[in-house]
Amino acid sequence: MERQLSSYQINLFRYEGKPFESGVTLAVYKPKNEVPEDKLFLVGQATKAVQDNAGEGAVAFQYGTTVYCLSKMPSNLKDSIPVADSYSKEINIWYRNQDHVAHPSNQSDRELLRRLVAKAISNQHIQNKWFVEQYKMVYHWSFRLSEQLSHGKFEVYHGFVFRPYIYEDGTCAVLLDPKFKFVLKETLRDYIASLEQQGKTREEIEYILRGEQVIDHCPVIDCMHRNNPESDCRLKGSGKRRLLTGLDFTRKPTASGHGDLLQYHRNVVCKNNGKIADMMQDSAPIAMIQFPNTPRPYDYPLERLRREVRMHDLDKIGRIKVMEYMRPSMVSRWNMTKSFIQYVDNVPLANLTLRISRDFSQAGERGFPWENFEMLPDVPLAFAKGKEDTDPMRGLEENGPFDLNDxxxxxxxxxxxxFSRRVTLEQIEEFYNDLTNGFQGRPLFKGFHSLFNVRAPKFDKSMVKYKIELPPPPQKAGSKKFALVIVPAISFKKAKEYMPLKQLFVKNGIPSQFVLSQNIAPDLTPSKYVGILKNLALEIYAKIGGTAWALxxxxxxxxxFIGVDSITRKKVTYFSVQVFNGRGVWICGWTRSVPAEQYGKSLQDTLTNAIRIFAKTQGAIKEVVAHKEGNVWSSETDAIKSATAHHKTRVVSIIKTGIMRVYDKSKQDNITNRGLFVELDKNEALLVTSGPPHPIQGSQKALTVRVASGLDGTTLKDICNDVFLLSTSYGGYILAATSKPVTTYYANKATSISAQNGLEVSDDLWRSTWFI
Structure with missing residues (x-):
């Protein structure tokens, strides 16, 4: 492995010396009574009370229901902190326990120290009139409302995401990456009124908004409580993302399921003389907002909700402005990052001050984890006849699919x-012929039949159906029935027929492909039309169990290799298990929904069956590697280990937030070639899976690869090499700004579609990637 100082810079900034080398003594407060799940906000109140009591320079933070505190004068801390529940008026008391010495040599203590530094930075920012919010579990976002960047349609919050890193030797560093948030000024009620003016029915409006992420935001723009980071207003700042599960046009705010929402906002929510209630209309509909792990949604007034900014909602000038800050070039992002360094410097921490020792960390620095870095070798893709190519579509067109002779x-x-009235039978016939037999314009498309050597029937008008019904059984042995569904979009890429039809097909084990009617319109440019045809052909072939290419x-x-993913909604857990061999070839997969408390057992049973089928079809298993996007929960690790108890097993978390970045300062555009591996810690690394030789738009993102279990007997580099290679076998023919490994891509895609639409997926589809 290379050891020289490189041109690769990481947005990780080191503090001077080893501030935690000797450990830190923390005061510990624990609640007298167990804190129920619906009362966890009391822990935050207890943390604030400990902080207020501890004096200047002190830092209090929570971990679970325990509150920790670092103070200049520990002897002055109170022995008990009473916290009152403003709803039930009950009082719980946090008692001071024996102090704890957090030492960086201990993994759980490193997490305490990480939270300590994060809270110290947050305290400093709040005192300097910055808002600070938790972001993506382990990150924080510091921001301000920017008057300079504000636009007629939206507010702009500018700032940066940060995350401290604590190392075994007591070294401390902080990750820093710019983040801008654009929030529409238009409330949800205003948006619904505009849809009604367009002639949309209530049913269509409800479908357009159902399942959307919205922003819970104070409608009183100039409120001093909302704009003060130190206020106790629950609606301060830029607003929180919420899941909108539906609209109820039969009820109005004064007749909600939670009582009179107008009076509630006037007397309880609003800190500014009830101005929110003055802005609320007492008319239908009511929005229904779902919180994680709650059995039913909460009623919300429309005036408190706004839509997230979407590019298709903006005019050309608005899109340019948003893209400039949300997807800047790597050079612009590097410059913005450098300008924010001052805000994580000189951080007070009781009797200690954390000072930045240098700018961006460099891969190759001796004595630090990121000393180890390497450019991993790319592997060409394999096609029929043993041919290889680095370009997936070119290799497929010239040689045929990998499984041609299987x-x-x-x-x-x-x-x-x-289901589109605007699409004629002639247009359907032309589109079908272009898809199956090829498009002869420029650019050229060979067609589904020629690409994969799979026969499709000649078009006949009897193939076209205009009502919902299951297709007849296959007429030939070895044939596969396939539903090609043309639907109109009632809003951007949303069709109301999608959910009932997709449910019908997946429940009955029939693979299907949906096509928006505007994507077969004659006014598309040839290049865009051919791009759509190529993707459709690849997706159809994958859904019938085909393998276009492999490593x-x-x-x-x-x-x-096994991709695992899960989402819990309304105490139901949707999860997916997708299985691949060492060449990135998909073997089988299941997507299921179970009561949340049964998830661990159901996951274990599904994995056990997957391992059995893999061994039967692929031969002896030497190693099982499970990939999950995001955090791996302990219940998932236990289920994976139980199902693979007779095999060497590794569990790997793959995080694609794109917050950790690498800049190649030897290149004018700062973009790094794909394949760069940089070690961040003993079990964590940075991996660049996109970029040259493949073009990308906007800011380049990297994956963070974290080994949750099973690092013994291998190296972090080897684990990342597997992830890198599997990122090239994803089914699309163009790599994205972040290219995930096919394991997590498939599992996440299946779970997201299933959870979003409440799908009940037939086990008959275990040999079909129905979700692509």
């Missing part, structure tokens, strides 16, 4: 469903 589906019987060299003999 036992596979060679005949697809299409049934076409059309030309396996990541290792006997390796079984």
């Amino acid at each position: 036992e596979r589906i060679t005949n697809v019987e299409f049934t076409i469903y059309c 030309s060299r396996p990541t290792g003999d006997g390796k079984c």
Whole structure:
């Protein structure tokens, strides 16, 4: 591995010396009574009370229901902190326990120290009139409202995301990356009124907004409580993301399921003489907002909610302005990051001050984890006839699919469903022929039949259906029925027919592909039309169990890769398990929904079955590697270990937030070639999976790869090499700004579609990637 100082800079900033080398003594407060899940806000109140009592320079933070505090004068701290519940008027008391010495050599103590530094930075920012919010579990976002960047349609909050890192030797560093948030000024009631003016029905409006993420935001723009970071207003700052599960047009705010919302906002919520209630209309509908792990949604007034900014909602000038800050070039992002360094410097921490020792960290610095870095070798993709190519579509067009000579589906019987009044039978026939037989314009598309050597029937008007019904059984042995569904979009990429039809098909084990009617319109440019045809062909082939390409060299003999993902909604957990071999070839997969308390057992049973099928079809298993996007919960680790108890097993968390970045300062555009691996800690690394030789738009993102279990017997580099190679076998033919490994891409896609639409997926689809 290379050891020289490189041109690769990481947005990680080191503090002087080793501030935690000898450990830190923390006062510990624990509640007298157990804090129920619906009362966890009391822990925050207890933390604030400890902070207020501890004096200047002190830092109090929470971990679970325990409150920790670092103070200049520990002897002056109170022995008990009473906290009153403003709703029930009950009082819980946090008693001071024996002090705890947090030492960086201990992994759990490093987490305490990380939270300590994060809270110290947050305290400093709040005192300097910056807002601070938690972001993506382990990050914080510091921001201000920017008058200079504000636009007629939206407010702009500018700032940066930060996360401290604590190392075993007591070294401390902080991650820093610019983040801008754009919030529409238009309330949800205003937006609904505009949709009604466009002639949308209540049913259509409800469908357009159902399942959308909205912003819970104070409608009183100039409120001094809302604009003060130190106020106790629950609606201060830029607003919180909420999940809108529906609209109820039969009820109004004074007749909600939670009582009179107008009086509640006038007397309880608003700190500014009830101005929120003055702005609320007592008319239908009411918005229904779902919180995680709650059995039913909460009623919300429309005036408190706003939509997130979408590019298609903005005019050209608005899009340019938003893109300039949300997806800046790497050079612009580096300059913005440098300008924010001053805000994480000179951080007071009781009797200690954390001072930044240098600018961006550099891969290759001796004595630090990021000393270890390497450019991982790319592996070409394999196609039919043993041919290889680095370009997926070119290799496919010239050689045919990887599984051309394997036992596979060679005949697809299409049934076409059309629910768009604007699409004629002639347009459907032309589109079907272009998809199956090819498009002869420029650019050229060979067609589904020529690409994959899979037969499709000649178009006949009897293939087209205009009502919901299941297709007939296949007429030929070895054939596969496939539903091609043309639907109109009632809003951007949203079709009201999608959910009932997708549920019908997945429940009955029939693979399907939905096509928006505007994507077969004659006014599309040839290049855009051909791009749509290429993606449709790849997705259809994957859904019938085909393998367009694979890695030309396996990541290792006997390796079984499993993508796992889960989402819990209304105490129901939707999860997916997707299985691949060492060449990135999809083997099988299941997507299920179970009561949340049964998730661990159901996951274990599904994994056990997956391992059995893999061993039967692929041979002996030498190693099982489970990938999950985001944090891996302990229940998931336990289920994976139990299901793979007879095999060497690794559990790897793959995080794609794009907050950790690498800049190549030897290049004018600062963009790093894909394949760069940089070690961040013993079990964590940075991995660049996009970029040259493939073009990308906007800011380049990197994956953070964290080993949750099973690092023994291998290296972090080898684990990242597997992730890197699997990122090239994703089914699309163009890499994105962040290219995830196919394991987490498939599992996340299946889970998201299932949870968002409440789908009940038939186990008959275990050999179909129905979700692509």
